[in-house]
Amino acid sequence: MDYDVVIVGAGPSGLAAACRLKQVNADISVCVVEKGSEVGAHILSGAVFEPTPLNELFPEWKEMGAPLLTPVTEDDIFVFTGATKRIKVPGLFAPKTMHNDGNYVISLGKLCRWLAEQAENLGVEVFPGFAAAEILYGENNEVLGIATGDMGIGHNGEQKGSYMQGMELRGKYTLFSEGCRGSLGKQLIAKYQLDAGKDPQHYGLGIKELWTIPADQHKPGLVVHSAGWPLDESRSLGGGFLYHLEDNQVAVGLITNLSYTNPHVSPYDEFQRYKHHPEIAKYLEGGERITYGARALLKGGLQSQPKMSFPGGILIGDDAGTLNFAKIKGSHTAMKSGMVAAETVAEALAAEKSNTDLIEYAAAYKSSWAYKELHMQRNFGPAQHKFGNIIGSAYAFIDINIFNGMLPWTLSDKVADHETLKPASECPKIDYPKYDGKLSFDKASSVFMSNTNHEEDQPCHLVLADPDLPISKNLELYDEPAQRYCPAGVYEVVANDDGSQRFQINAQNCVHCKTCDIKEPSQNINWVVPEGAGGPNYPNM
Incomplete structure (x- = not known):
């Protein structure tokens, strides 16, 4: 199938690009391919949304029914100094990037579904349930489009009765908007050396739950951010959030920077105990958890941003690292990168x-x-890595609030996240508390609430370059950290009947967070797309 423009991924950047292409020239043929079962099924974000790009793309978005329903009414910023203690940071001393006047607490999944409707109204063809599995190249190494994955392949690689060959979607230009650590974007960066001379990309793992809480505990528009406990106990970086949406719902989550050094750290368990802090628990107690999910996010900033164009296409959104970690926001910058790409492509097509x-x-x-x-x-992200959350935030206050980001230097962080782990023998083990079933929950019940499902009889989409390495190296050196950095229980070390140990991959559990592809210390795990429509099915994350 031939198009003027093929877009991979129905996230905010891809859909904004699709809409803008049609606005510039309605005759441009555009398709969007999305691996989730529906648009929004794989979308997970906090999210506090800055509407600047939406104002540009659809100035009458309010009249058009865009799902921006809850304006931010209040910002609370805390430093948690222990399991029960906290210090409230006066707004005057917070980096101005943490002020959310004019922003909205939203479900990014709902916004993407709305953007997809606008795109289809403009004539864009949207294909959910089809995973872009392969990049098509021409004779001169230019990108010609993508091929979707074959369906109906058994775990042994043989065709089943349900076999259906993938489609080739060819475009004059292809925009890649797969989100953080996109499987095709990663290939493009390596093939064209787009990251030459750049800092390595840096990442965090965001784990989130959506709750319905009692009405008297609900404060629509309240935005809570925190740093410190529990991550400071394991000398990890990151922070937590709790956002009050409409309909007595709150989104609660914890971002753990994947630069942590102790292989005993479990981001999942850090999040479970985070919810027990009194400042968070007072909103959740008596409530009901609705859904659970996890997703890696980029935080390297401009220092890690690759060259975004290559022969035949452009990386946009978090495929290119456009997230603003200082704001803990990326949807607005992702959308703008897609809109600029659309305008550039439209000009090229016109010529x-x-x-x-x-x-x-x-x-x-x-x-x-x-x-x-x-x-x-x-400089916000590198300052956090170099100086820690508290001193790093103080640096950010001086840099951003006082000097408006104009200090004449740029900080750097040259150590990739997968290179930071220390041997397990050099690090203290962490005794995480038991789950109480009220505020904290086990991984199995959490994955169940993500509505994750994959066709079981298919090739494993978590590919080991060396199948022996997890046991022969990682188990002894790092106590096999995949058991803990995965927030969905995908990886286990289990005993064989003869007493030996083996590395087990429960690919059915995978919520597509990409953490294993990022944090594995030898880069031994390669995340590739499973059969289309597999993975989580988030209703409104």
Whole structure:
């Protein structure tokens, strides 16, 4: 199937690009392919949304029914100094990036579904349930489009009775908007050396739950952020959040930076105990957990952002690392990167160009407010890594609030997250508390609430370069950290009948967070797309 533009991923950047292409020229043929069972099924974010790009894309979004229903009414920022203690940070001393006046507490999944409706109304073809599995290249190594994965392949690699061959979706240009650690984006960065001269990308793992809480505990529009406990006890970095939406719902979550050094750290268990802090528990007690999910996020900033264009296409959104970690927001910058890409591609098509390297995109992106915002806040993430949450935030206050991001230097962090683990023998073990079934829950029940499902008889989408390495190296050196960094119980070390041990992969549990692809110390795990429509089915995350 031939199109002018093929877009991989129905997230905010891909859908914003699709809409903008049609707004510029309604005759441009555009398709969006999405691996989730429906648009929004794989979308997970906090989320506090900054509406700047939506104002540009659809100025009448309120009249059009966009699901921005809960304006932010109050910001609470805390440093948790222990399991029951906290210090409230006065707004005057918080980095101005943490102020949310004019923003909205939303479900990003709902917003993406709404954007998909607008795209289809404009004539975009949206194909959910089809995973982009392969990049198509031309004779000169230019990208010609993508192929979706075959369906009906058994775990042994043989075709089943339900076999259906994948489709080739060919485009004059292809936009890759797969989100953080996109499986095709990773290949493109390596093939074209798009990250040459850049800092390694840095990541966090965000784990989130959606709750319904008693009405007298609900404060629509309240945004709570915290740093410190429990992560400081394991010398890990990151922070927590609790956002009050509409309908007596709150989103609660914890982001654990994947630069942590202790292989005994379990981000999942850090999140479970986070909910027991009195400042968080007072909102959740007596409530009901609705759903659970997890997703890695990028936080390297401009220092880690690769060249975004290559022959035949552009990386947009978190495939290119556009998230603003200083704001703990990325949807607005992702959308803007997609809109700028759409305008650049439309100009190229008007000039009858195809499958070229649109190097002019770099200048257009650099002149946008998204780039300028990221440049102003470029030192926030490296400062956190170098100095820790508290001193790093103090540095950010001086850099951003006082100097407006204009200090004449750029901090750097050259150590990749997968290189930070210390041997388990050098690190203290962590005794995580038992789950109480009221605020904290086991992994199995959590994965169940993510509505995750995969066709069981299919090739494993978690591919080990060396199948022996988890036991022969990682178990002794790091106590096999995959058992703990995975938030869905995918990886286990189990005993064989003869007393030996083996590495077991429960791929059916995978919520597509990509943490294993990022944190595995030897980069031994390669996450590839499973059969289309597999994975979580988030209703409104």
